[in-house]
Amino acid sequence: MISQTLREARRTEEVLEKLIGKENRPLFHLSPRTGWTNDPNGFSYYQGKYHLFYQYNPYQSHWGPMHWGHAVSEDLLHWEYLPAALAPDEPYDKDGVFSGCAIELPDGRMLLAYTGVLETTDYDGRRNCRQMQCLAVGDGIDFEKYEGNPVITSDMIPEGGSREDFRDPKIFTASDGSYRMLTANRTEPDSSQLLLYRSTDAFHWEFAGVFADNKGRFGRMWECPDFFELDGKGVILVSPQDMLPDGFEYHNGNGSLCLIGSYDPATETFVEETNQAVDYGIDYYAMQTILSPDGRRIMIGWMQNWDTVGIRDEKDPWFGQMSLPRELRIRDGRLFQSPIKELENYRCNKVEYDQVRVQGNGIITSAYSKPEDVTRGLHLPGVSGRCLDLEVVVKRPEGEELFNKFTISLAADEKYHTNISFRPGESIVKIDRKFSGSRRAVIHQRRAQAEMIDDQIRFRIILDRFSMEVFINDGSKVMTATLGTRQSADGIFFSCDKDAILSVTKYELKM
Numbered sequence: 001m002i003s004q005t006l007r008e009a010r011r012t013e014e015v016l017e018k019l020i021g022k023e024n025r026p027l028f029h030l031s032p033r034t035g036w037t038n039d040p041n042g043f044s045y046y047q048g049k050y051h052l053f054y055q056y057n058p059y060q061s062h063w064g065p066m067h068w069g070h071a072v073s074e075d076l077l078h079w080e081y082l083p084a085a086l087a088p089d090e091p092y093d094k095d096g097v098f099s100g101c102a103i104e105l106p107d108g109r110m111l112l113a114y115t116g117v118l119e120t121t122d123y124d125g126r127r128n129c130r131q132m133q134c135l136a137v138g139d140g141i142d143f144e145k146y147e148g149n150p151v152i153t154s155d156m157i158p159e160g161g162s163r164e165d166f167r168d169p170k171i172f173t174a175s176d177g178s179y180r181m182l183t184a185n186r187t188e189p190d191s192s193q194l195l196l197y198r199s200t201d202a203f204h205w206e207f208a209g210v211f212a213d214n215k216g217r218f219g220r221m222w223e224c225p226d227f228f229e230l231d232g233k234g235v236i237l238v239s240p241q242d243m244l245p246d247g248f249e250y251h252n253g254n255g256s257l258c259l260i261g262s263y264d265p266a267t268e269t270f271v272e273e274t275n276q277a278v279d280y281g282i283d284y285y286a287m288q289t290i291l292s293p294d295g296r297r298i299m300i301g302w303m304q305n306w307d308t309v310g311i312r313d314e315k316d317p318w319f320g321q322m323s324l325p326r327e328l329r330i331r332d333g334r335l336f337q338s339p340i341k342e343l344e345n346y347r348c349n350k351v352e353y354d355q356v357r358v359q360g361n362g363i364i365t366s367a368y369s370k371p372e373d374v375t376r377g378l379h380l381p382g383v384s385g386r387c388l389d390l391e392v393v394v395k396r397p398e399g400e401e402l403f404n405k406f407t408i409s410l411a412a413d414e415k416y417h418t419n420i421s422f423r424p425g426e427s428i429v430k431i432d433r434k435f436s437g438s439r440r441a442v443i444h445q446r447r448a449q450a451e452m453i454d455d456q457i458r459f460r461i462i463l464d465r466f467s468m469e470v471f472i473n474d475g476s477k478v479m480t481a482t483l484g485t486r487q488s489a490d491g492i493f494f495s496c497d498k499d500a501i502l503s504v505t506k507y508e509l510k511m
Ligand code: FRU
Pocket: 038, 039, 055, 066, 098, 099, 115, 167, 168, 223, 224, 285, 286
């Protein structure tokens, strides 16, 4: 039985979707059917298709009563909307159906695990919030909430854990086929832990232990945990709130964190070895992964960040988009990411330049350079556009002095541009969207550490209408940012203070 609340959401999205022209959405990044989205949810492969659910307010383009929107895809690039899957329509989740995951049950049904949010007011007027883990079962389109909900209540949190911040279940299977559920939990006063629960049937759960502990290091509350094994390592992904900066690795605010180590099956705990950021750009959060049928670990994130949602324009009929799905691997103890290989099927109109000399103009462009200065850079005929897969390799000319700063300006016209610049002397790549058309005082720049390898630095830049994702040195670092620049600004320019040698391969992406 579909509740009135869900029926209303489904009716609304059907009507409002028609008001949004295709050209006003990203070409291949998933945006909400209408209204607002934040986290990806329930990323899974079920009955021959990839399913992606998402935190969803179908009524307005800002955060509100959380539903789960739903879309399916065969290639992770063309998405077809399905009716909203979950609404806040039960007494235990009336204040929100928060993030979670999806798995296939042995009997072929699809199981959604999510956080039900319930707010109450005490007799003395104090607000109380409870977050509990809940389930819904369905056929991949319609879902029934489980009559035993909530399956994990705040009574099943160990001492010291917050009952208010206990959310974002992620289920994985243990080697004996039984289930494990990871959830994020605030610890008093100001840190967080990942709690592990155990079940043989995915419906009845018991507390298994503390899987990992932040110990006050990486932000306060961790959100949206994921755990998987990859290339012989155990990997935890979480999205910490309220981080403090640490060199160029972590920055203030909401971040993305990857812990690499191993899973100890005897104690069911995670043994940490190294840590790093997942994305070094501006707009990336709440990522989750799946194992594709052909064995790839694929990650998708919310291509936005709570600290930058202020960039939203009140008039926008939709807000929030998902990142490009990325293939993960662990190499030399680090997380590497690359665009999913399916993207290559949509490359066309190749334009290639090999070993072109960019003439140094003696000017080190700065964030304050005027657009005229930037568009004075080198333009390579045929290298322009806003939906592109662009590879750029930059080298120092043999036997000549190394440049101080090399810049790629994209989404550029006489008024706007966004820069990716590299300073080899400082080993810094910076993205800067200050002149992208944003009218809000949110973060517009970010830096990451990157070096030349064998005297060259490599960029692979994926542009969609409203975003850029910059993969540096084969994906050892990725910097992501949304761009609100008008679509007619499609110029690309290269500039450098001293000479540099450039190889460029551009493909248009057509879906
Ligand atoms: C992360 C998050 C999750 C929560 C959801 C609510 O962005 O805060 O922890 O489940 O968003 O929409």
